[in-house]
Amino acid sequence: MRQFNFCSGPAALPQSVLLQAQQQLLDWQGRGCSVMEISHRSPEFIAVAEQAEQDLRDLLSIPRHYKVLFLSGGATAQFSAVPWNLFGGDSFRRADYLQTGHWSNKAIAEARRYGEVNVVATSAEQNFNYVPEAASWQASEGAAYLHYTSNETIHGVEFPYVPEVSCPLIADMSSNILSQPLAVEKFGVIYAGAQKNIGPSGISVVIVRDDLLDRAVAEIPRSLSWKVAADAGSMDNTPATFAWYLSGLVFKWLKAEGGVTAMAALNQRKSSLLYDFIDHSNFYHNSVALSSRSRMNVPFTLADNKLDALFVNEATEAGLLNLKGHRSVGGMRASLYNAVSLQAVQALVAFMGDFEQRNG
Amino acid sequence: MRQFNFCSGPAALPQSVLLQAQQQLLDWQGRGCSVMEISHRSPEFIAVAEQAEQDLRDLLSIPRHYKVLFLSGGATAQFSAVPWNLFGGDSFRRADYLQTGHWSNKAIAEARRYGEVNVVATSAEQNFNYVPEAASWQASEGAAYLHYTSNETIHGVEFPYVPEVSCPLIADMSSNILSQPLAVEKFGVIYAGAQKNIGPSGISVVIVRDDLLDRAVAEIPRSLSWKVAADAGSMDNTPATFAWYLSGLVFKWLKAEGGVTAMAALNQRKSSLLYDFIDHSNFYHNSVALSSRSRMNVPFTLADNKLDALFVNEATEAGLLNLKGHRSVGGMRASLYNAVSLQAVQALVAFMGDFEQRNG
Numbered sequence: 001m002r003q004f005n006f007c008s009g010p011a012a013l014p015q016s017v018l019l020q021a022q023q024q025l026l027d028w029q030g031r032g033c034s035v036m037e038i039s040h041r042s043p044e045f046i047a048v049a050e051q052a053e054q055d056l057r058d059l060l061s062i063p064r065h066y067k068v069l070f071l072s073g074g075a076t077a078q079f080s081a082v083p084w085n086l087f088g089g090d091s092f093r094r095a096d097y098l099q100t101g102h103w104s105n106k107a108i109a110e111a112r113r114y115g116e117v118n119v120v121a122t123s124a125e126q127n128f129n130y131v132p133e134a135a136s137w138q139a140s141e142g143a144a145y146l147h148y149t150s151n152e153t154i155h156g157v158e159f160p161y162v163p164e165v166s167c168p169l170i171a172d173m174s175s176n177i178l179s180q181p182l183a184v185e186k187f188g189v190i191y192a193g194a195q196k197n198i199g200p201s202g203i204s205v206v207i208v209r210d211d212l213l214d215r216a217v218a219e220i221p222r223s224l225s226w227k228v229a230a231d232a233g234s235m236d237n238t239p240a241t242f243a244w245y246l247s248g249l250v251f252k253w254l255k256a257e258g259g260v261t262a263m264a265a266l267n268q269r270k271s272s273l274l275y276d277f278i279d280h281s282n283f284y285h286n287s288v289a290l291s292s293r294s295r296m297n298v299p300f301t302l303a304d305n306k307l308d309a310l311f312v313n314e315a316t317e318a319g320l321l322n323l324k325g326h327r328s329v330g331g332m333r334a335s336l337y338n339a340v341s342l343q344a345v346q347a348l349v350a351f352m353g354d355f356e357q358r359n360g
Numbered sequence: 361m362r363q364f365n366f367c368s369g370p371a372a373l374p375q376s377v378l379l380q381a382q383q384q385l386l387d388w389q390g391r392g393c394s395v396m397e398i399s400h401r402s403p404e405f406i407a408v409a410e411q412a413e414q415d416l417r418d419l420l421s422i423p424r425h426y427k428v429l430f431l432s433g434g435a436t437a438q439f440s441a442v443p444w445n446l447f448g449g450d451s452f453r454r455a456d457y458l459q460t461g462h463w464s465n466k467a468i469a470e471a472r473r474y475g476e477v478n479v480v481a482t483s484a485e486q487n488f489n490y491v492p493e494a495a496s497w498q499a500s501e502g503a504a505y506l507h508y509t510s511n512e513t514i515h516g517v518e519f520p521y522v523p524e525v526s527c528p529l530i531a532d533m534s535s536n537i538l539s540q541p542l543a544v545e546k547f548g549v550i551y552a553g554a555q556k557n558i559g560p561s562g563i564s565v566v567i568v569r570d571d572l573l574d575r576a577v578a579e580i581p582r583s584l585s586w587k588v589a590a591d592a593g594s595m596d597n598t599p600a601t602f603a604w605y606l607s608g609l610v611f612k613w614l615k616a617e618g619g620v621t622a623m624a625a626l627n628q629r630k631s632s633l634l635y636d637f638i639d640h641s642n643f644y645h646n647s648v649a650l651s652s653r654s655r656m657n658v659p660f661t662l663a664d665n666k667l668d669a670l671f672v673n674e675a676t677e678a679g680l681l682n683l684k685g686h687r688s689v690g691g692m693r694a695s696l697y698n699a700v701s702l703q704a705v706q707a708l709v710a711f712m713g714d715f716e717q718r719n720g
Contacts, residue, residue, distance in 0.1 A: 002387060
């Protein structure tokens with residue numbers, strides 16, 4: 001029986017998507033084989049790929065002067081791809097990065113290997129529990145781009161706005177893409193590993209403005225090049241076809257559910273329910289600044305961390321899966337991606353209330 | 361209903377593997393979620409990953425001084441990874457490559473961007489229809505490695521032996537790994553995209569000798585580094601968990617079927633059946649030198665190429681899928697990977713005989 005799954009990623013997928021994939025797994029469209037057993041260059045798979053792209057374009061209103069790529073690997077590969085694709089040509093090998101947690105740290109470390117990284121602002125001194133005010137940012141002259149992580153999965157910190165900058169804006173949106181409407185035209189590049197709001201792990205979506213496709217460092221490895229991928233319809237190499245197909249099913253599901261506007265309302269409701277409960281409790285605590293709280297990942301601690309293991313075990317028995325926090329910050333974490341229902345959060349809050357009563 | 365599928369890749373998977381995946385797709389091990397909806401760092405998934413590695417080690421008798429990596433992407437990513445991982449340190453930026461078809465060409469083109477490539481031997485002058493005699497090879501002094509493609513999927517050419525060289529031997533085995541026993545200790549590195557004999561596309565296996573992990577070029581992108589992957593158990597980034605899990609199911613299936621020794625016998629029988637039929641026909645033709653014929657991919661032409669479309673259509677109607685040849689060489693191609701049964705090849709030969717009678 002399906003349980004409520006709060007995994008931070010690879011995360012819960014919509015049940016109807018999994019059901020569809022299950023029904024078609026051995027015999028897709030009555031063709032006598034699985035969608036994962038056909039050539040990526042067959043007309044049948046090309047149709048899957050193009051439909052997925054079109055649905056994603058529809059969902060996020062992606063303008064025509066942006067390419068949409070489906071690439072192997074996740075955000076980590078893009079941490080390398082960003083400087084390799086943007087540090088060439090006439091641009092300076094210098095970029096601005098916002099440092100707001102674990103994932104932006106990783107992106108910074110990789111970019112530093114290829115050029116000068118200017119940390120525009122950091123929240124490190126407060127354990128990454130807020131988004132630094134834009135007024136405090138120290139942008140550099142002639143940066144090739146500014147990079148930020150729109151949602152820090154581990155620290156539970158989310159940008160409540162899109163940064164306004166004069167250079168191309170690059171965003172790692174792995175953990176909050178498709179959770180709300182998005183002004184794509186404000187960005188140079190948006191990338192996201194699939195395993196939170198898109199599909200299974202092993203594939204990522206990269207949305208890149210056409211004029212940024214010619215800035216690659218000459219020696220860029222072929223598999224990291226957005227230009228090569230764009231010219232080949234993301235099929236310069238054999239793509240992760242089953243992951244692409246599943247992502248397409250998720251996009252269809254999102255459209256049927258009312259798209260990102262409906263998701264935004266639902267995500268607001270889900271996260272508010274949990275934050276309100278935590279804030280009205282003396283037993284649970286979330287330390288993120290109110291204005292920077294993530295709608296996707298809600299880390300919280302118990303009044304007594306000796307109860308952590310008991311909480312996780314009892315939650316699992318109650319059908320509430322994968323609530324253990326990341327090893328680097330401890331405590332608990334509930335991830336509330338699109339595929340996590342309101343009922344799941346209601347059940348979680350009910351369990352938390354009960355647990356507090358018995359152990360508080 | 362399942363049909364006989366001769367796709368060159370992404371290729372047919374064993375039906376029992378797909379059935380198992382189907383049964384578990386929404387509720388894996390009774391845990392209330394899919395295997396693709398849990399953290400790669402969870403004990404449950406670590407167990408999947410470790411079992412898959414162990415089964416692969418058992419199947420190929422991989423010595424302990426080799427690491428086994430499961431990486432995002434396929435062989436194309438490894439075309440970059442090979443020079444980046446082996447052109448650093450004290451080694452010359454020079455490598456020997458055997459040029460035997462489409463895929464070795466791709467590997468050569470990518471390596472040339474990072475160092476000197478010496479083409480040891482080529483069969484280009486005969487449209488890549490044979491493996492050049494080892495006696496003719498022109499090895500270079502001080503090459504960092506020698507690279508070859510053990511099976512050329514498009515041209516249907518397979519090395520009938522393992523090259524003997526004095527530098528580390530690197531093999532792209534994407535399309536014939538696990539098809540027969542293998543002396544892994546003769547190799548420095550073996551790599552293979554999964555989508556032929558291992559699992560779905562989007563993941564690759566890299567088997568690398570420990571002493572070759574310290575030869576990377578300093579600027580190697582993190583996602584291409586075998587050392588980084590080896591140190592992190594292939595989890596420096598979120599791996600393609602579902603593809604890894606499916607690969608593990610294929611390894612279990614292979615073991616149950618008798619391992620690579622049984623596969624070698626079966627593959628020999630399947631390919632001999634088809635080649636014998638072609639050779640005894642005046643209607644069908646395969647132009648590959650006898651000693652270099654691939655047991656995995658059998659390209660063939662019809663006496664009149666105006667009949668190609670009819671052949672493909674009638675074959676499809678007869679339940680024989682994906683026989684159209686690669687666009688670069690035309691004609692037909694039957695791929696006979698491990699998961700393609702003897703019955704499938706018998707049905708193909710019967711159809712071919714019938715088609716010849718009606719159209720020959």
